[in-house]
Amino acid sequence: MVNTKQDQTAEHLIQYLRQLAPQVRRRLLAELERLHLLGEDIPHSEPLIAALRAEFRNTGQNHYRVGNPSRYFFEPLEPVLVDRAPERANSGQIARGSLAPIWSLVTEQLLRSMAADYIADANNVISADKQAEARQTARAFQKKVLISLKGLLGSAEGIASIRDGLMAYTSSHATFDDLKKMLRYLDMQRELEDFGRGLAPKIARLEGASLDKLLGLLSALKAKRADAVPFALTIVAKRLETPWELLAVATGPVADRAAARIAASPFAIAVSMVLDQIEEKHNLLLFALRNNRPVRAKQIVSEIYRIEEALRTWIELKGSDWGQHLDELMTAVQAAVAAEINTIPGDHRHLTHILESPRLRPDHSFGHKVGHMFEKGWDVVAGLLAGTTDTTDRRDNVS
Numbered sequence: 001m002v003n004t005k006q007d008q009t010a011e012h013l014i015q016y017l018r019q020l021a022p023q024v025r026r027r028l029l030a031e032l033e034r035l036h037l038l039g040e041d042i043p044h045s046e047p048l049i050a051a052l053r054a055e056f057r058n059t060g061q062n063h064y065r066v067g068n069p070s071r072y073f074f075e076p077l078e079p080v081l082v083d084r085a086p087e088r089a090n091s092g093q094i095a096r097g098s099l100a101p102i103w104s105l106v107t108e109q110l111l112r113s114m115a116a117d118y119i120a121d122a123n124n125v126i127s128a129d130k131q132a133e134a135r136q137t138a139r140a141f142q143k144k145v146l147i148s149l150k151g152l153l154g155s156a157e158g159i160a161s162i163r164d165g166l167m168a169y170t171s172s173h174a175t176f177d178d179l180k181k182m183l184r185y186l187d188m189q190r191e192l193e194d195f196g197r198g199l200a201p202k203i204a205r206l207e208g209a210s211l212d213k214l215l216g217l218l219s220a221l222k223a224k225r226a227d228a229v230p231f232a233l234t235i236v237a238k239r240l241e242t243p244w245e246l247l248a249v250a251t252g253p254v255a256d257r258a259a260a261r262i263a264a265s266p267f268a269i270a271v272s273m274v275l276d277q278i279e280e281k282h283n284l285l286l287f288a289l290r291n292n293r294p295v296r297a298k299q300i301v302s303e304i305y306r307i308e309e310a311l312r313t314w315i316e317l318k319g320s321d322w323g324q325h326l327d328e329l330m331t332a333v334q335a336a337v338a339a340e341i342n343t344i345p346g347d348h349r350h351l352t353h354i355l356e357s358p359r360l361r362p363d364h365s366f367g368h369k370v371g372h373m374f375e376k377g378w379d380v381v382a383g384l385l386a387g388t389t390d391t392t393d394r395r396d397n398v399s
Contacts, residue, residue: 028052029100069122070103072138076189077182079196080234086174088283090276091269092230094185098178101169105179106145109165110152114144142186149183188228195221195232199239206245211252218249218267233270237277244277244307246270251314259320271315271322278307278329285333289340297337304333 029052074081077094086095107115118141125133152158166175185192198217203210214236222229237243250270254261262268281304288297308330317323 068126068134069119069138070099072122072126072134073103073118073141074099075135075138076142077185079192079238080185080231082234084280086172086178088276088279089174089178089181090230090273091181092232092234092273094178094181095174098170098172098175098182101166101172101175102179102182104169105162105165109168110148111144114141146183146186149179153180153183184227185231188225188231191221191225191228192231192235195228196235199236201239203236203240205242206240206248211248214249215252215267222266229267230269230273233267233273237273244274244310247274247310247314257314257316259315259317259322262315263320263322271311274307274311275322275325275329278304278326278333281307282329282333282336286336289336301333301337304330 029049032049032052077099080092080094081096081099082089082093083097084093084095086098089095089098107119118137122134122137122141125137149162152162162179163173163176166179195217199214200210203214206214218229218232221232233246233249236249237246240246247270249267250262250265251257253267254265262271281300285297285300285304288294288300308326311317311322311326315322317326
């Protein structure tokens, strides 16, 4: 009955959205996606996002996800694009959700006439399946955008106009930071492409010869463009089979585990980027818990604990800012799971939660110390309360 009412409410909202102008719906989609990535729990947002995405796919309207000219325009950024909210993208990342408002700003406000010409030309070569020509057309337009935006960013008035322009498409002030990162990335695109070509497509383990080679590539890049290093580390992390091994870039050149020594190393920012991986997984955990996906939550918690163990094993964190940040992140993880478990009726708390498996928590992890928080049931009780209609599905949730 509850699900029926929720479906009806979502359908009513979708019907209302259809009365709005396409530009308004497009901006709403970008904003809903951003809030979704921030972990905001917006009722009925998932069917709304799905409906809006389907609409722009079907109509071919000017949303960056589906508009081929915009896709070719942003294609060079792909190595550093992340599915995180702009507020949570670090200095080496650009939030995918920032692309829609940036594209709208460029095509609807800054360079309307040039953008219209580019879109027409790009559509012609794309429809003819001339991909090389499509990329060449996109590069020419990128140069025009770079010149225009750099000129505006050279004055306080220009900066204010860009900020105000972006606010017409998103409430996220961090999109402005992503726009500046986009300009920096495009400005050093050739150097970063050369760096990427020097890497293996997939890096199984970052140690020995592979680590030495990577440190050499990073040092050479830093000598040319020091501000390219965060982007380069994001490229590396995406190619690592175990992304938290990015720690080796910071710890490898240092002879001991002291946090102060590692913080002074040339690529110390890699540690903060690994801490960001925990924050990202914490947000994924919140989403899994809210949507009653305990098996996925178990996987995420296991991944979090392994990253934590690596940080505490490779670096002596006590008394460091990194250590304090890690403690805060792990406390948030603990609180997220405990909040779910504490909703269970008291007479069922003898049950063992799926997250209580000792295999989840390495011996040295903070998670091992707080394991008693998972000694209650959650998904098991949910199955009991729901009756026998979904017994088969619930069975998979018990460890």
